[in-house]
Structure formats: structure tokens, C-alpha cells
Amino acid sequence: MLRLFNVATAVIVALAWMVGAMAWRYATRRPVSGLLLLTLGILTVRTAFTLVTGNAFVYFVQPVFADFAVAVIFLGSLWTSRPVIARLAPDFYPMSASVAARPEMRALFRRLTLMWGLVILVKGGITLWLLETLSTANFVLIKGGAIITLTLTAAVVTLVWAVVVGRQQGLIHRK
Structure with missing residues (x-):
């Protein structure tokens, strides 16, 4: 995504991938680990900060x-x-x-x-x-x-x- 588009698109796609992984686990009734939730939280903050600063x-x-x-x-x-x-x-x-x-x-x-x-x-x-x-x-x-x-x-x-x-x-x- 970075090569095809830009940093903003790449970080949004990375976050969407993580959300998709969680949604898949919920949809297939698999347990969502605490580590996955923590990773999603951290990735959300990183993505938001990157989008706000553009850095x-x-x-x-x-x-x-x-x-x-x-x-x-x-x-x-x-x-x-x-x-x-x-x-x-x-x-x-x-x-x-x-x-x-x-x-x-x-x-x-x-x-x-x-x-x-x-x-x-x-x-x-x-x-x-x-x-x-x-x-x-x-x-x-x-x-x-x-x-x-x-x-x-x-x-x-x-x-x-x-x-x-x-x-x-x-x-x-x-x-």
C-alpha cells in the first residue's frame, strides 16, 4: 500500500487488517486474545497519531x-x-x-x-x-x-x- 498509494493509506490498511482479524475471530466464534486486543489498541493509537501528524x-x-x-x-x-x-x-x-x-x-x-x-x-x-x-x-x-x-x-x-x-x-x- 505504501508503494501503491501513500503512508496514510498504508497505516489505515494495516489497521483495517487488524480489525478484520478480530472480526473474523468473532464471526467464527473463536476466542479473541488479550494480546490481540492490546495490539489493536496500540495500532489504533499509532495510526491516529500518524494520520494527525502526517509523520x-x-x-x-x-x-x-x-x-x-x-x-x-x-x-x-x-x-x-x-x-x-x-x-x-x-x-x-x-x-x-x-x-x-x-x-x-x-x-x-x-x-x-x-x-x-x-x-x-x-x-x-x-x-x-x-x-x-x-x-x-x-x-x-x-x-x-x-x-x-x-x-x-x-x-x-x-x-x-x-x-x-x-x-x-x-x-x-x-x-
Whole structure:
């Protein structure tokens, strides 16, 4: 939409896509998650602000601040007894409190929390750098590929690392 029309059309279409996703979930009687509602609220504010100011930079820089805040949360949680990944892990792999308390698992959670905190920080830095150095159209084209590559690489590292530790701990058996 940015290439075919302009920034205003592109942000309106992005918001319409999100509204359509919510409408589809309602129409098919699927639950609408709190995350989807939160995303819709944030996207609505971003879109309105962009339309009022006519400034695309403001639209695209807001996620950078969110990335930096999330990175601080991840990295800050390393000074707690349960870093962020330790809190999220049971959502991805059911485990008892005794398994999660194993020293090897606690070390994995700390290392993954550190890795993801740094990945999110780098993601925000790359996004800001691209936003400041590229045209809006080139930013939109390049940012997606760069960030997806970074995120998928981190996800693969997370999965491999977790499987290795899971096997060492007897939680995952070879077939």
C-alpha cells in the first residue's frame, strides 16, 4: 500500500487488517486474545497519531521504544530468582516446579533470558538505524526481512539449546 498509494493509506490498511482479524475471530466464534486486543489498541493509537501528524517516522519508531523496554525487562529479570524465560517456559513445555528448579534448567533459563534480552535490544537498534538511514519505502521492505532473520535465528538457537539440555536432563528422549 505504501508503494501503491501513500503512508496514510498504508497505516489505515494495516489497521483495517487488524480489525478484520478480530472480526473474523468473532464471526467464527473463536476466542479473541488479550494480546490481540492490546495490539489493536496500540495500532489504533499509532495510526491516529500518524494520520494527525502526517509523520511516518513516529509510526515506525514506537516499536523501537517497546523493544528497548522489553529488553530492559528481560535483562533486568536476570537479577531476580525467576528470569523471564523461566516464567514463559511452562507455556511451551509442561514441567513441574521440581524440574524447573534443577540447576541445569535454571542455568538454561538465565542464558536464554540473556540471549533474548540482547536479541530484542539488537532488534530495536537495527530498526532505529534502518529507520534513520533509509527512505520509508526501503525501511518497510528491508526491516521485515532483517528482523525476521534475526528472530528466526534466535528461535532456532533457543529450540536447539532447550532440546540439548532437555535430553541431558532426561526430559526428551530420542526416538
